[in-house]
Amino acid sequence: MPGRLNERSVIAMIKEMQPPSPRGVLGIGDDAAFVPRAEQGWLLSQDMLVEDIHFRKRWATPEQIGAKAAEVNLSDMAAMGATARFALTSIAIAPDTPLNWIRRLYRGVQAAFSPRGVVILGGDTVASPDKLVLDVVILGTPSQTGPVLRRGARVGDRLLVSGTLGDSHAGLVLLERRHGRMTSSQSDAPLLRAHLEPKAQVELGVGVAPLVHAMTDISDGLAQELVEVIEVSGLGADIWLDSLPTSPAMRALAERLGEDAIRWAVFGGEDYQLLMAVDPSHVPHICTMSRQWGIDVTEIGVVTSKGGVRWIKNEEPVEMRGEGLAFEHFAH
Template sequence: MGYIRHSRAGGNELSGRKETLKFDEIGEFGFIESIKNECITTLKDVIKGIGDDCAVFGPYSGRVLLFTTDMLVEDIHFVKAKITPYQLGWKSIAVNLSDIAAMGGRPLILLISLAIPSEMDVEIIQDLYKGMKDICEHYKVNIVGGDTVASPDKLVINVSLIGDAKENEVLYRSGARAGDSIYLTGNIGDSFAGLKILKKEISPSEPIASHFIKIHNEPKPLIETGMAIAASGFANAMIDVSDGLLSDLGHICKESDVGAILFRSKVPLSSELKLLASREKFNPLKLALSGGEDYILLLTVPQINIKDFEIVCKDKGLLPLYLIGKIVEGKGIKMVNDDGSLEEIDIKGFNHFSPSLL
């Protein structure tokens, strides 16, 4: 027997009586699209709902509140044997902080909810909280509450974070315009290389393996960089690279109703990743484009602002900064190859309802 499903016409009906769409078919973003309408019952104070790194409320005396939440599920987002409790606590906060950074905001307070298997050692959760508290202290964020419940067998971590920003400085995914240049604030692909090592898909020697695993397990959200970019007033749109460069650039293109062109030779890859790829015989660019969890910032800047923007970034020490492409009219993402040819790119990134990460 299936679930009882509510009918909008009134009454209930049994689900499962006819073939229905499954989550592994619709995917995370397809599901979000299917439920985003009719979520806002009153427009009072709601500036942005579903469709960006944070929801935005306000304004209140010239500032807005930023709300974000993320959930980590054991054996989907992490495996206990491949990350320490301390690192897991750090990372569970970092991924939320990165959402605030993507909007140009300042993190303020957060709530932590845990579903804990009853047989789990208390020391594990204490170490988890040590990682959480340390990253919160570093970024001056207060833990103000949450919830704790029992889980049948897996550890589940949910963090909800509130930040704020000046109303006129918030950067959305929807601001990109044709002619904008596309920038990244760091290399991509190193975190995904760390994941491949954890999954034993590649087996480099030490200290190379630990270098990439640490990057994957201990991300460093770019709060100060995001705030400085937003305060400059020179950028049009921004997002953090969490689902992969192509996927996250695709989000900007979709919300802004534009297309994009990337320059193959300009996509920033670390020397360590290039060396690893040479030794392990994989394509580092392909890995970097589709991998995720880099937690650097991807942004667009109009041509008229480029010179001033780069000067501000240099003066404020916001380097490295890489110009990797441009926003164009139309749909989709294309790649300019080294020989000048143009290639249509298939946009793929992390999907929570495809087979588990680990």
């Protein structure tokens, strides 16, 4: 029956949207997928998006939801300095979902994967009682110098961050306030895009891999990701709050709502930018490199030997608290 939602029709649709699997690779259709030997080994990341936790159908198009699921995984690969090659996707779908809605979702996935040459090799397709769940696994190959870990930071390293911070959180604030019928001004558009259509810093991550000591993406917000980078090394960090890169649109919205733009930048989350710990001598080169992809990279602090993060404003340490703002998966 055309358009009828069942496991085989969904799998057939996903398969049709794929290019043929490369030689020596076994794609969709058997009990398991197969990838051949990779000289440098394989990196694997897995990210799950759940309806009404990570996205809402009334806020985002199916294409946006699919693309976001792919991008958040591509961001993990970028953070390891790795090149994404293959993917697996598990999807749980409510039985009343139109097949065409699922097709549009996978069009979004493909819009992120195809230009990067990432091929879906398998996964699982099941029913859900109500909410949509999409779990994506990416396989990637590290650079010649191996995977870039969080744990490599050294005292004196400069901390760099790509792009601007807090835009995605600002977009989320806008979407949530729409219930209150606040109309969006044109300057809000980039904030909504930042939240609904995040882009992984794929080229930057691969490009800087041989030059950085440690790297992570800041999907959970700068504050939390910083702690994870310095805790594993038993180190500390000074962060210069005045240096944090923020967009005019984000600052304008925060001001309009009487909120603190710096707190959004520090705790907001879901920006999918990269945080790098770099020897000071490499900073100029990385800034120049990144500009070739149209990305600004900003020096925001330094790795110290003291435990914990010191937030510095006007050359004085200040306290930063994220209560009621920190992106906490289980608090949503």
